[in-house]
Amino acid sequence: MERRRLGNTDLQVSKLCLGTMTWGEQNSEQQAHEQMDFAIEQGINFFDTAEMYPVPPKAETQGLTEQYIGSWLVARGQRERVILATKVAGPGEWLNYLRGGPKLTREHIHAAVDDSLRRLQTDYIDLYQLHWPARNTNFFGQLGYTVDVNEQLTPLEESLEALHELQQQGKIRHYGLSNESAWGTMKALSIAEARGYARAVSVQNPYNLLNRSYEVGMAEVSHREQVGLLAYSPLAFGALSGKYLGGQRPQGARLSLFDRFQRYLGEQAEEAIARYVAVAQEHQLSPAMMALAFVTEQPFVTSNIIGATNLEQLAENIRSADLQLSDEALSAIEQVHLLNTNPCP
Numbered sequence: 001m002e003r004r005r006l007g008n009t010d011l012q013v014s015k016l017c018l019g020t021m022t023w024g025e026q027n028s029e030q031q032a033h034e035q036m037d038f039a040i041e042q043g044i045n046f047f048d049t050a051e052m053y054p055v056p057p058k059a060e061t062q063g064l065t066e067q068y069i070g071s072w073l074v075a076r077g078q079r080e081r082v083i084l085a086t087k088v089a090g091p092g093e094w095l096n097y098l099r100g101g102p103k104l105t106r107e108h109i110h111a112a113v114d115d116s117l118r119r120l121q122t123d124y125i126d127l128y129q130l131h132w133p134a135r136n137t138n139f140f141g142q143l144g145y146t147v148d149v150n151e152q153l154t155p156l157e158e159s160l161e162a163l164h165e166l167q168q169q170g171k172i173r174h175y176g177l178s179n180e181s182a183w184g185t186m187k188a189l190s191i192a193e194a195r196g197y198a199r200a201v202s203v204q205n206p207y208n209l210l211n212r213s214y215e216v217g218m219a220e221v222s223h224r225e226q227v228g229l230l231a232y233s234p235l236a237f238g239a240l241s242g243k244y245l246g247g248q249r250p251q252g253a254r255l256s257l258f259d260r261f262q263r264y265l266g267e268q269a270e271e272a273i274a275r276y277v278a279v280a281q282e283h284q285l286s287p288a289m290m291a292l293a294f295v296t297e298q299p300f301v302t303s304n305i306i307g308a309t310n311l312e313q314l315a316e317n318i319r320s321a322d323l324q325l326s327d328e329a330l331s332a333i334e335q336v337h338l339l340n341t342n343p344c345p
Helices: 031-040 062-076 106-120 156-169 182-195 218-225 267-282 287-296 312-320 326-339
Strands: 003-004 013-014 016-019 046-048 084-089 125-130 172-178 202-207 230-231 301-306
Touching: 003 301, 013 016, 013 301, 016 031, 016 312, 031 062, 031 312, 062 106, 084 106, 106 125, 106 156, 125 156, 125 202, 156 172, 156 182, 172 182, 182 218, 182 230, 202 218, 218 230, 267 287, 267 326, 287 301, 287 312, 287 326
Parallel strands: 016 046, 016 301, 046 084, 084 125, 125 172, 172 202, 202 230, 230 301
Antiparallel strands: 003 013
């Protein structure tokens, strides 16, 4: 599988990354191990997780995903073959069970890294990411920016200083951002340059056929600053496969199980998905593979984070790495985008 340079580092990551957030909720430890085995066999060398996984986040399951990866690393002895990414949670009252409410302060980041290293059963993390900003800004589908003069935030300078210390200690090799804006990304790069820190090497944001908002502002940042996108939700929680069209709710599927995932549902989403599925059928393509191939081949994307709850889904997702969309298919996709522009930001 094609490898791409991670930022300005010497790491070469597979253009598909194995996402893990279902492990510990929809997937057992054995199933997680089977997915990692299969991914390695298919040429994937890049795994992404987070301290708050699995999702939906709950106190009783928090950290299980990292534990499953850790037990696999020990059982297989594959640590040097894997580029491992994880994340520290940003602030949120819905995570009060995690360190009494996670923050991106120096104390919290150091504690989070140590806990992740213990669960992962490794002594270093290749890519450590700030899961979302500590300031008031628009992420997780929020379009408008609301000014909050009373916001309580952790200065980005403090978070970056903590990451710099962890790099000096050898606990993390590189760091990245996530759910970040163009301003936040450029600010982080500016602070690093001024203080002589290493730069952020990636941004993990949502990007898919229903949400191409990354192309406005952030794509140029990725290109010019060598801070490539690690695209998450490339299938919009599986919606772009077409399996939820017409009110269908397949047994065991994420949107069937959990009411909290409404981001890629609704009339506008349904209309756009139906059009994209029709494009795929017209060009004799799997809708899921078409949606994934579109994301993977964008010039600002370093790696496309795929996820699955079974090996059949995972195999189809990985096969998308060999799919090159024709000019005709790409033109048809753009026509749908013009009619249904970013229905699910």
